[in-house]
Amino acid sequence: MTEIIEVQTNNPSSQWNPNVGDETLELLRSKGFANSEGVLNATGERVLDETYRIMQVCGNPATVQYNETGIVIGYVQSGKTLSFTTLTALARDNNYQIVIVIAGTSTPLVNQSTERLRRDLRIDTRFDRKWTVLRNPNSVEDFENIQTILSQWADATFPKDRCRTLLITVMKQKDHLRNLTELLQDISLAGVPTLIIDDEGDQASLNTAARRAAREGIDLEDLTENEVSTIYRRIRNLRAIFPHHTFLQYTATPQANLFINIMDRLSPNFIKLLTPGGDYTGGISFFVQRPELIREIPLQDISTPNQPLLEPPESMLSALRLFYMGVVAGIILGHDKLSNQRNRSMLIHPSRLQGDHNTYYSWLNNIRDSWIRLIRSNDLSDKEERDYLISEFKTAYDDLRSTAGAELPAFDAMIGHDLIHAINYTPIVEVNSRRGSTPQINWQDSYSWILVGGQSMDRGFTVEGLTVTYMPRNVGVGNVDTIQQRARFYGYKRAYLNYCRVFLDQVTIDAYTSIVEHEEDVRERLVEFDINNKHLNDWERDVVLDGMLNLTRTNVLYDDLDRDFFGNEWFTIRAPHDTENYITLNLNSILSFLQPRMQSFQVDEGHPNRTQEQKHLVSRMTVKDCLEHLLNKLKYTRESDSASYSSIRGILKRYIEDHPDEECLVYLMSARSSDDWTRRTRRLNNNNEIQQLFQGKQPTKKTAQYEVGEVYPGDREIKNDNLLSIQIHLLDIRNTTFVSVPTLAIWIPDQMSKDIVRQPSNSI
Numbered sequence: 097m098t099e100i101i102e103v104q105t106n107n108p109s110s111q112w113n114p115n116v117g118d119e120t121l122e123l124l125r126s127k128g129f130a131n132s133e134g135v136l137n138a139t140g141e142r143v144l145d146e147t148y149r150i151m152q153v154c155g156n157p158a159t160v161q162y163n164e165t166g167i168v169i170g171y172v173q174s175g176k177t178l179s180f181t182t183l184t185a186l187a188r189d190n191n192y193q194i195v196i197v198i199a200g201t202s203t204p205l206v207n208q209s210t211e212r213l214r215r216d217l218r219i220d221t222r223f224d225r226k227w228t229v230l231r232n233p234n235s236v237e238d239f240e241n242i243q244t245i246l247s248q249w250a251d252a253t254f255p256k257d258r259c260r261t262l263l264i265t266v267m268k269q270k271d272h273l274r275n276l277t278e279l280l281q282d283i284s285l286a287g288v289p290t291l292i293i294d295d296e297g298d299q300a301s302l303n304t305a306a307r308r309a310a311r312e313g314i315d316l317e318d319l320t321e322n323e324v325s326t327i328y329r330r331i332r333n334l335r336a337i338f339p340h341h342t343f344l345q346y347t348a349t350p351q352a353n354l355f356i357n358i359m360d361r362l363s364p365n366f367i368k369l370l371t372p373g374g375d376y377t378g379g380i381s382f383f384v385q386r387p388e389l390i391r392e393i394p395l396q397d398i399s400t401p402n403q404p405l406l407e408p409p410e411s412m413l414s415a416l417r418l419f420y421m422g423v424v425a426g427i428i429l430g431h432d433k434l435s436n437q438r439n440r441s442m443l444i445h446p447s448r449l450q451g452d453h454n455t456y457y458s459w460l461n462n463i464r465d466s467w468i469r470l471i472r473s474n475d476l477s478d479k480e481e482r483d484y485l486i487s488e489f490k491t492a493y494d495d496l497r498s499t500a501g502a503e504l505p506a507f508d509a510m511i512g513h514d515l516i517h518a519i520n521y522t523p524i525v526e527v528n529s530r531r532g533s534t535p536q537i538n539w540q541d542s543y544s545w546i547l548v549g550g551q552s553m554d555r556g557f558t559v560e561g562l563t564v565t566y567m568p569r570n571v572g573v574g575n576v577d578t579i580q581q582r583a584r585f586y587g588y589k590r591a592y593l594n595y596c597r598v599f600l601d602q603v604t605i606d607a608y609t610s611i612v613e614h615e616e617d618v619r620e621r622l623v624e625f626d627i628n629n630k631h632l633n634d635w636e637r638d639v640v641l642d643g644m645l646n647l648t649r650t651n652v653l654y655d656d657l658d659r660d661f662f663g664n665e666w667f668t669i670r671a672p673h674d675t676e677n678y679i680t681l682n683l684n685s686i687l688s689f690l691q692p693r694m695q696s697f698q699v700d701e702g703h704p705n706r707t708q709e710q711k712h713l714v715s716r717m718t719v720k721d722c723l724e725h726l727l728n729k730l731k732y733t734r735e736s737d738s739a740s741y742s743s744i745r746g747i748l749k750r751y752i753e754d755h756p757d758e759e760c761l762v763y764l765m766s767a768r769s770s771d772d773w774t775r776r777t778r779r780l781n782n783n784n785e786i787q788q789l790f791q792g793k794q795p796t797k798k799t800a801q802y803e804v805g806e807v808y809p810g811d812r813e814i815k816n817d818n819l820l821s822i823q824i825h826l827l828d829i830r831n832t833t834f835v836s837v838p839t840l841a842i843w844i845p846d847q848m849s850k851d852i853v854r855q856p857s858n859s860i
Contacts, residue, residue, distance in 0.1 A: 112156040117189030154342040157289035167364035173587035174372040194290040273330035290341040297345025303328040349577035352648040375590035379612035417492035419564040423518040439561030499594040610642035638854030663849020670785040671734035672839035685729040713764040760820035
């Protein structure tokens, strides 16, 4: 099979102006995003605007050839499906002939996506035959159907408004993908604009053999069919048969896609960010704005191989009582009708092991039977135990009232038949494939549900009306994308957020809190690439990430990632002489910065017996001023310097957005003025880097007159522990022709400290 080479372009003129037609507008109106006159509301306008901007960077159907890879990033449970469904409608409005949705790694997920597309596009309730939907096509009938539809598009005499768009949903599975490719490769696809949407584009699609190839020293360009993972190969082969196509990766967890080597064929060239609606509640809502909704599961309530649980943990019982009280409140108030939420659910995710699921499932059934018996009992011998149980429900009630407030019915009104019914008639379902296949939930069958499971409820699985989550599962190896995908408790819950509770162990709470910062940092760094349609190859791939976490699974990463911690330590430029042209440029930039500010510099305090070389000028100024007019002007090219220096500037840029008046100290080391600077002499080590920048203490040993460092504490102590401190040194480098070489040492205080993970620049 001949492979089409991707043409990567960053030419803004390659954008085009799509037509917004009835297909797109009617979809948005049918979703309730318009008033009675059909005019789109704010939500409809937002979805349309984002979809339009995505289509603009997809291939213009009027061109002959096109081959691009893009990524569309949303939040977990934030409406990515609505985005690509609307994009599918817009593709139809612009004469795209084929839309392929690679939808999920299981039959239930493919079925769910197919039915969602059919419903949102109103395919089964309309009579204009604009669409032909094929799920996992593989038959002769499918082949003939596709051929007929494409021949209509190719027939100049056939009206375009009567042509049908092929909507193909295919499972992300090796056989189904191969079948689709083999079905299409015998059909002429020249002049057939195609949109390929990879739902959950970070899952299974990427080359899981990348790290192995790197260990074996195989270049990415030289990978053969047998040296890449199967799904990756199937997707690559599918793309190769389309002369005109755009491949779009939709995901909420883009870490792997963004940090694979940019030479990889699935490395995205452009980025689009989705904005959730106002009712969305994600990581910021739970872990920043509303931490009172989070509950810690104590360590003794978490099963381990050395200390398995022998009975239901108390924290799970608390979560269960909170859930049932919320169900009763919903039944009595009926406010779920107002919030358009027809279900209340609880999710219990103990581990990935099906045996653990069954243990919790059995506990829940026994608890239900025990509580029903006690609440109904009139036996005096049960009175003490019954009263205790009621008091525990009162504790749960008080907890709910602390957030739900006065709208919560009186406790006495909730302890009665409604509570008994809530406990007795809430289905408890074990959601895994232990009995052969994963059960499908018919949400119409009951108002309230309790689901117990693991990975089957992670990615792509929507729990309707989820209010209480109990997840005594640790973070494992700490992959950010995996942990994020477990957050089924995110979603459009604003209307009933006060009834939500999330039970996690403290390490997992800390992980999610850190992931919120990481996720926002990634989006912030990508905004300009979205707005300005910049090529992602130009993005410096470094992001904030707590040291307890990993970016993603390592098997898809061809390159090892670098990690740095900036905080409570010095960062120094190791090779300020690396590019000779920049020595003069940097010195001139420093002098230009100092000239209008020299009056603010004063000699720093110190021992009167210091030498002139141990005396420095210091000035206090804003970090913003220093960053914009000094640090951003300096250039350092050695890889070990430039990547870290860029990361520091990024940290400072984001810090001053929240702290615009934060101050720092700038030291001119061994200087009397900008024109009178004692140049220090330093030698290079075997790596051609400054061997030792900092001058040491004086005296170096205790004397009869002075303690160690009493006269001079050493350059490392020339700082304020609580302020960003920047030392500017001027060096002559021994045994070289390099003189008056400016260099920096930067102290990052604790409040600015960040962990950074980045892709080495030589792999970009």
